[in-house]
Amino acid sequence: MISDTGNSRILIIKEDGSILRQIGGKKLGFKDGSLDDAEFNNPQGLVFQNKDILFVADTENHAIRKINLKNDSVETVAGTGAQGHDRQGGKIGKQQPISSPWDLCIYKTPDMDLTFHPDGNPPVRDVLIIAMAGTHQIWALFLEDTVWWKCKKHPAGTCICIAAFAQPSGLALCAKKKEVYVADSESSSVRRLSLVDGKVTPVVGATGNPNNLFAFGDKDGALFDAKLQHSLGLVATRDEKFVFVADTYNHKLKKIDIVQNSVTTLTMPPLCVPSANPPGLCISSDNKRLYLVDTNNHLIKVAHLGGSCNITKITKVTLKKLQDTRQVDKSKYQVLSKKPVNVNNDGGKLIITFNIEFDAGLGLTEDAPQTWLIDLPDPAWSSVPKNGNDVKNFEVVISVPPKKDAKENFVDAVFNLVTCTSETCLPKSFIVRIPICYTDKGATSLNNKSNISLGPSSVKS
Known part of the structure; x- marks a missing residue:
């Protein structure tokens, strides 16, 4: 899936660039309905729940949209269509106003209410994690009735704030570690949020003072010695050893060793044109191809990965119209x-x-x-x-x-x-x-x- 933000549409493509389906894009707006009739307004982050269900951060509509490929439908699951200023949340579905959602990931967590699961095998619940750039927070949308932190029960559809940042943009889930990595663009840093207890810790960039929004730069290194400038997109490798970061204002792609809390700039092959403002990243299931949104060049590039996840070559995806x-x-x-x-x-x-x-x-x-x-x-x-x-x-x-x-x-x-x-x-x-x-x-x-x-x-x- 590609979130074609400027055209307010979602594209479903094959690996060779052939377009299978366009969702939205006929008109900028806020409309649920069939895949052909639905309208979006500058959508950004996407995440699959399964092969049929996709969630979209519909940024300028201040809403979370659910695409059902099996039922050929789009529906709003959070947000009113107007920018909200609520910093706590707690309402359900379309009753909860939200503000400029930017990226999404889905965390699968065991239900914590052991009262109803005496055998010790509670069901796994899906929680949609949202980078809410407009209110500078991370929110959670509970897709099922879920008992989570501090054994608090959240009915299906409830949307709440769970952490505060400077301006969270990209998200990268490390499910094995039960953590989500956050591209905190205004602080020019990457931070991690524990999905066990909500604790936030530094990874790379910024300083020890989270209120300092001027500690930006372009420097490889570890923790606060490293410097980024307006980091946006993130994606974790399948083994969860590395996180790639789109360092947008430096026009660079960088790699974070999440054990060492260190970042290095990835060297592009000599024949490749450097990416201009790369905000979005996605990795293939075999961990061999990194898809890079090259916004200013209106391209999707593919970085082919070799040993230690270094780049061996870069190609581009050419969109092809199917009959x-x-x-x-x-x-x-x-x-x-x-x-x-x-x-x-x-x-x-x-x-x-x-x-x-x-x-x-x-x-x-x-x-x-x-x-x-x-x-x-x-x-x-x-x-x-x-x-x-x-x-x-x-x-x-x-x-x-x-x-x-x-x-x-x-x-x-x-x-x-x-x-x-x-x-x-x-x-x-x-x-x-x-x-x-x-x-x-x-x-x-x-x-x-x-x-x-x-x-x-x-x-x-």
Whole structure:
């Protein structure tokens, strides 16, 4: 899974980059429902509970969302959709306001109520651990009725604060050690939180004074002698010997020995371009590939790991669009070609306004379905919104990726309208095609207006 934050969508991909499914992304918003209809707002951290259930830190919606791949559904399990200021919690589900959740992990803990488990084999409960960046805390969302610290009972759906930090961002669970490592970005450090008793201890970075937010830098070493700058992403190796940290403002990937509490900078192979602002990390099940979100370059990179988890080479994941059986058959549509738009070779943002005008007594048929959708060259492109039914005058924002080949690219707006005169109804199906040309001197931010004139017997642009 990839949390494509800028496009407010979740992508399910295969290891070769083939996209299996897009969840959300048609429109920025806060909406539960099917995987196609759901809306997100700058989602960040993701975690699987099992092969069918995925939780999402929907950051700008201030909510935790649950994706059920088996039931084809998205639902909100915590948060109201508005930023909360509660620093204690205790409410259940959508009644509990939260603030800018950033990352997630799931801790499996034995239920501590031995009264009901005299055989000494209590059931294991799932607890969702949340880096709540907005209130500078770590919270827990109990996915089942759970008796936890100090034998306190928490009903399913309860969301509470369990620890305070400077600004927790990334989380890395070490289940065997019953610890979660926290990228505390504002203190430029990594700290550990015991999931047995809530004790917080230093790992690397910062100083002995947790209130000092200016002890940042770029230095390998142990404990407080080491220096980071705005650490964000974390991931632990499968044997829980090392934790990788995305040291974002230093534009570096570093490795923490969690036994020695020491950090070293990982050397990139000579042919690799250093990552620019790497915030997110994920490791493969065989411990041989580290997936790195390279935000400023809009890439997913793969660091191939050798002995002692050092990098041997770096490749990148190229997103590939799978054949979609629901794809539009464009042979049935009239195509209206517009003037080409020149975009910079580095890509950019294209804002397109579509305006439909009606002639000779033609208008939209009342209560009939009126739809449009934006069809793009490949998954590296995105449109917000992606479709809609307000067809007379609307605006879309197209994210154009950097040039990667010489082929022609088109942005197609596909319209399916039902129109009528005073005498008859006339369906209108047409495509407004805008060619995109890459040039060295093209702009990175453009506005384009597309006017369409509809008459009873014609469609003109």
